[in-house]
Amino acid sequence: MMLEEINKVGSLLSYREDIKVMDCTVRDGGLMNDFRFDEEFVKNVYKACVKSGVDYMEFGYKSSKEYFSEDDFGPWKFSKEADLRRIVGDNDTDLKISVMADVGRTNYKEDILPKSESVIDMIRTACYIHQIPSAIEMVNDFHLKGYETSINVMAVSHVNERELDEALHLLGQSNVDIIYLVDSFGHYYPEEIRLLAKKYLDVGEQYNKKIGIHAHNNQQLAFANTIEALTLGISYLDATVSSLGRGAGNCPIELLLGFLKNPKYSLRPMLNVIENDVAKIKEQGIIWGYDVPYMITGQMNMHPRSAMKIVGTPAWGEFTKFYDEIMDED
Amino acid sequence: MMLEEINKVGSLLSYREDIKVMDCTVRDGGLMNDFRFDEEFVKNVYKACVKSGVDYMEFGYKSSKEYFSEDDFGPWKFSKEADLRRIVGDNDTDLKISVMADVGRTNYKEDILPKSESVIDMIRTACYIHQIPSAIEMVNDFHLKGYETSINVMAVSHVNERELDEALHLLGQSNVDIIYLVDSFGHYYPEEIRLLAKKYLDVGEQYNKKIGIHAHNNQQLAFANTIEALTLGISYLDATVSSLGRGAGNCPIELLLGFLKNPKYSLRPMLNVIENDVAKIKEQGIIWGYDVPYMITGQMNMHPRSAMKIVGTPAWGEFTKFYDEIMDED
Numbered sequence: 001m002m003l004e005e006i007n008k009v010g011s012l013l014s015y016r017e018d019i020k021v022m023d024c025t026v027r028d029g030g031l032m033n034d035f036r037f038d039e040e041f042v043k044n045v046y047k048a049c050v051k052s053g054v055d056y057m058e059f060g061y062k063s064s065k066e067y068f069s070e071d072d073f074g075p076w077k078f079s080k081e082a083d084l085r086r087i088v089g090d091n092d093t094d095l096k097i098s099v100m101a102d103v104g105r106t107n108y109k110e111d112i113l114p115k116s117e118s119v120i121d122m123i124r125t126a127c128y129i130h131q132i133p134s135a136i137e138m139v140n141d142f143h144l145k146g147y148e149t150s151i152n153v154m155a156v157s158h159v160n161e162r163e164l165d166e167a168l169h170l171l172g173q174s175n176v177d178i179i180y181l182v183d184s185f186g187h188y189y190p191e192e193i194r195l196l197a198k199k200y201l202d203v204g205e206q207y208n209k210k211i212g213i214h215a216h217n218n219q220q221l222a223f224a225n226t227i228e229a230l231t232l233g234i235s236y237l238d239a240t241v242s243s244l245g246r247g248a249g250n251c252p253i254e255l256l257l258g259f260l261k262n263p264k265y266s267l268r269p270m271l272n273v274i275e276n277d278v279a280k281i282k283e284q285g286i287i288w289g290y291d292v293p294y295m296i297t298g299q300m301n302m303h304p305r306s307a308m309k310i311v312g313t314p315a316w317g318e319f320t321k322f323y324d325e326i327m328d329e330d
Numbered sequence: 331m332m333l334e335e336i337n338k339v340g341s342l343l344s345y346r347e348d349i350k351v352m353d354c355t356v357r358d359g360g361l362m363n364d365f366r367f368d369e370e371f372v373k374n375v376y377k378a379c380v381k382s383g384v385d386y387m388e389f390g391y392k393s394s395k396e397y398f399s400e401d402d403f404g405p406w407k408f409s410k411e412a413d414l415r416r417i418v419g420d421n422d423t424d425l426k427i428s429v430m431a432d433v434g435r436t437n438y439k440e441d442i443l444p445k446s447e448s449v450i451d452m453i454r455t456a457c458y459i460h461q462i463p464s465a466i467e468m469v470n471d472f473h474l475k476g477y478e479t480s481i482n483v484m485a486v487s488h489v490n491e492r493e494l495d496e497a498l499h500l501l502g503q504s505n506v507d508i509i510y511l512v513d514s515f516g517h518y519y520p521e522e523i524r525l526l527a528k529k530y531l532d533v534g535e536q537y538n539k540k541i542g543i544h545a546h547n548n549q550q551l552a553f554a555n556t557i558e559a560l561t562l563g564i565s566y567l568d569a570t571v572s573s574l575g576r577g578a579g580n581c582p583i584e585l586l587l588g589f590l591k592n593p594k595y596s597l598r599p600m601l602n603v604i605e606n607d608v609a610k611i612k613e614q615g616i617i618w619g620y621d622v623p624y625m626i627t628g629q630m631n632m633h634p635r636s637a638m639k640i641v642g643t644p645a646w647g648e649f650t651k652f653y654d655e656i657m658d659e660d
Contacts, residue, residue, distance in 0.1 A: 004336035224554030
């Protein structure tokens with residue numbers, strides 16, 4: 001019999017001031033439609049985030065036009081200041097604005113303005129484990145410019161434990177504000193998320209960093225894993241409206257807001273977005289969310305790309321064929 | 331800081347011989363179509379359960395024809411011996427056959443044959459907490475007739491703790507084999523399921539009873555709650571193909587089989603049923619599974635009936651209206 005000790009922070013009926021909800025609907029959802037959202041959709045998600053008491057909204061990526069063409073992608077691939085301001089004006093609200101920068105795909109030195117000239121509050125840097133030194137260099141730049149920062153190390157379910165420990169200490173020694181636990185492939189069970197959360201939280205305590213979680217829903221565990229991580233002390237919680245996001249999608253923000261007890265959060269404005277704006281997006285034919293092929297890649301600890309390739313094609317429903325192909329590959 | 335200790339039984343890479351998977355697809359799914367499944371569907375679920383190494387399959391209810399008319403319901407409302415045998419013959423397989431009997435809605439004395447004359451192996455008795463003495467009386471009859479038995483106390487999220495403790499000790503002192511933890515409304519978070527699982531397991535240890543779990547998916551937590559309960563030692567696990575079941579449905583058996591490590595279990599036959607038979611059922615217009623109205627009743631600890639009333643109607647998509655009505659009611 002093995003013993004797992006859960007040091008709960010807070011209780012089911014109270015709330016913690018340190019909790020921050022981060023809406024990633026447009027940024028993560030943009031991966032499913034090349035960031036081509038109607039302006040009305042983005043505006044309505046923004047308004048709902050403000051009304052719901054959500055703490056941050058991530059609008060998109062800060063990608064370089066040297067690597068990506070504006071003909072191939074909508075505005076939220078680049079998140080230019082003018083596009084942001086067309087939605088939020090001067091953002092005279094309590095909601096903070098975030099964008100994401102991928103290591104190696106951004107001209108951050110030129111494309112990211114000093115904070116004093118931007119409505120952006122936070123820049124999150126996404127990287128793979130071998131890119132951590134580059135990520136730290138970027139974060140140094142963002143800090144000098146005046147932004148809050150996070151580093152989101154992706155695909156940790158493909159990383160060995162010794163390297164992850166080393167990586168976390170490197171991040172601890174950097175001047176990043178928040179370190180994110182990311183389950184890129186929707187592979188982890190709650191039991192594993194608790195062990196990882198403890199590992200990240202220990203580093204956070206040692207170096208005075210906040211810890212966040214970004215979960216994917218391949219095994220219908222994104223919400224469960226998010227609230228388990230939160231129960232242990234993780235405070236930055238990524239979620240999206242109606243789970244909209246890459247592949248199986250993310251932790252549904254409507255489930256998370258229903259769970260959180262802080263009176264500043266309100267579920268109702270999000271229901272409004274789901275019944276109106278998300279319904280329209282579905283009519284446009286964007287397909288995301290839990291389904292068997294994503295479950296299979298999640299169970300197998302694989303990138304969802306093989307499932308994403310067949311989504312919306314006749315092959316999408318051929319579950320045993322997909323399963324057999326995946327099992328042969330591995 | 332509160333401490334929760336999790337006494338894990340087994341590990342993520344090994345398996346436990348005491349685990350039993352109970353498929354409830356036809357029984358719980360029958361609540362969504364008045365038990366009118368094509369014979370081919372039931373046969374294919376049966377075959378897949380046999381091939382997948384599932385331990386039990388529950389076919390339906392043993393309801394009394396005095397209370398319910400055979401004109402209003404398909405065969406699995408009554409689960410007559412002849413109907414069962416038309417699917418399973420003499421059931422010359424390792425799969426055991428279960429049926430459910432509701433307290434007060436069954437003529438069990440006449441309608442349930444001695445085990446020697448039946449292909450049924452287990453009879454599960456579903457009751458509300460105030461019906462436990464009646465359930466125990468039924469279980470006594472089933473035992474004398476030679477069956478395995480369980481008692482599934484429904485709606486415990488509406489029961490106070492002192493009464494639940496008393497109920498569990500009554501069940502402990504009875505001759506029932508298995509006591510089921512049932513989250514009828516999909517209301518519980520994993521943290522609560524762990525506390526309840528410990529409570530049920532303590533009684534199970536004291537009285538030598540096995541413990542089962544039956545979860546609903548209103549908050550996308552049916553799978554998470556099932557594997558958390560299993561990690562603590564609960565051994566009878568209810569699940570359904572593609573989550574098919576009342577309202578938001580149940581723990582998806584495909585996620586559960588992907589989790590379990592016992593080589594006797596196989597996921598592939600279930601994928602086959604999902605891509606063929608479940609796809610046909612969806613075409614027939616049966617609607618089930620996680621959606622916002624069920625999330626709301628789950629969050630509010632309510633029976634899903636108000637959501638079930640509007641499923642498939644134009645009101646189904648009016649999430650804020652539904653939310654407002656529910657909040658007014660409460």
